[in-house]
Amino acid sequence: MGPVLLALAMPKTIQFIKSAVLAKDYPQSNKAEIAIAGRSNAGKSSFINALAKNKVAKVSSTPGKTRLLNFFSMEDSYVLVDMPGYGFASRSGDEMAEWHQMIETYLMTRENLCGLLLVMDIRREWTRDEELLKKFSDQRGFPMAVVLTKADKLSRNQMLQAVAKMKRACGLSAVFAVSALKKNGQDEVEDYIYENWVKT
Numbered sequence: 122m123g124p125v126l127l128a129l130a131m132p133k134t135i136q137f138i139k140s141a142v143l144a145k146d147y148p149q150s151n152k153a154e155i156a157i158a159g160r161s162n163a164g165k166s167s168f169i170n171a172l173a174k175n176k177v178a179k180v181s182s183t184p185g186k187t188r189l190l191n192f193f194s195m196e197d198s199y200v201l202v203d204m205p206g207y208g209f210a211s212r213s214g215d216e217m218a219e220w221h222q223m224i225e226t227y228l229m230t231r232e233n234l235c236g237l238l239l240v241m242d243i244r245r246e247w248t249r250d251e252e253l254l255k256k257f258s259d260q261r262g263f264p265m266a267v268v269l270t271k272a273d274k275l276s277r278n279q280m281l282q283a284v285a286k287m288k289r290a291c292g293l294s295a296v297f298a299v300s301a302l303k304k305n306g307q308d309e310v311e312d313y314i315y316e317n318w319v320k321t
Contacts, residue, residue: 134196135173140189142223144230148192153199153319154233158224158254159240161206164270167301168240169193169203172311174304190227199319202227202234207250228257236264236318238310243269243283243298247290255291264318266295268310273300 138148159165170176191203204224228234237258239251258265267287272280280298288296295313299306 134194135169135201136194138192138194138200140191142189144226147190147227147231148200150200151233152194153235154192154202154231155195155199155236155238155314155318156202156204156228156234157238157240158204159206160242160245160250163206163240163242163245164301165203165206165240168268168270168299168307169201171299171301171304172201172307190223198315199235225257229261234261234263236266236314238266238268238314240268240270241287243272243275243280247287251291255293264295265293266297266310266313267291267293268306269296269298271300271302272298272306273302 139146141147157165157169188205190205193201193203195201204227205220207220207224228237237254239254241247241251255265269283269287275283284296284298288294295317297306297310297313299310301307
């Protein structure tokens with residue numbers, strides 16, 4: 122195997138750092154952070170694992186099981202922050218309030234946060250929940266991109282139509298279709314966030 126092919130086959134060096142709820146427990150780091158948000162069944166963990174080409178994030182059969190902010194070191198270059206999923210119906214009002222407070226505190230106060238990846242099932246519509254996250258990014262002045270997962274569920278033509286529809290709905294040009302099953306699209310997302318959010 123040639124050196125280029127070998128490099129492509131090697132897993133990314135993504136390592137779990139820690140979990141946290143309160144700001145005082147966030148990792149002490151000056152590295153750029155990219156937050157990853159999405160509905161409980163959007164495929165966030167599968168997206169992170171496909172990005173890493175390794176199983177670094179737990180994939181649960183129970184949507185909404187993640188209750189913490191999970192920090193991952195990405196190639197010792199920047200940090201991915203997996204946020205608990207939203208849109209869950211099984212949680213109590215107190216749990217929902219705690220979730221909102223945790224997410225709002227992180228998004229509004231973390232100084233080295235430089236972008237938000239919103240992960241969505243490609244078959245879902247843009248709703249008020251997604252608009253709320255976009256409002257956070259607008260208020261803070263950091264960029265946002267949309268990652269449409271499970272693209273393998275659609276034909277290529279349907280996928281292209283879904284991407285175009287999402288761009289119109291969210292008003293963002295950075296919309297990517299990915300498939301953890303076929304391992305397509307993750308590298309494009311990584312290249313984009315590194316070139317536009319991390320390196321600058």
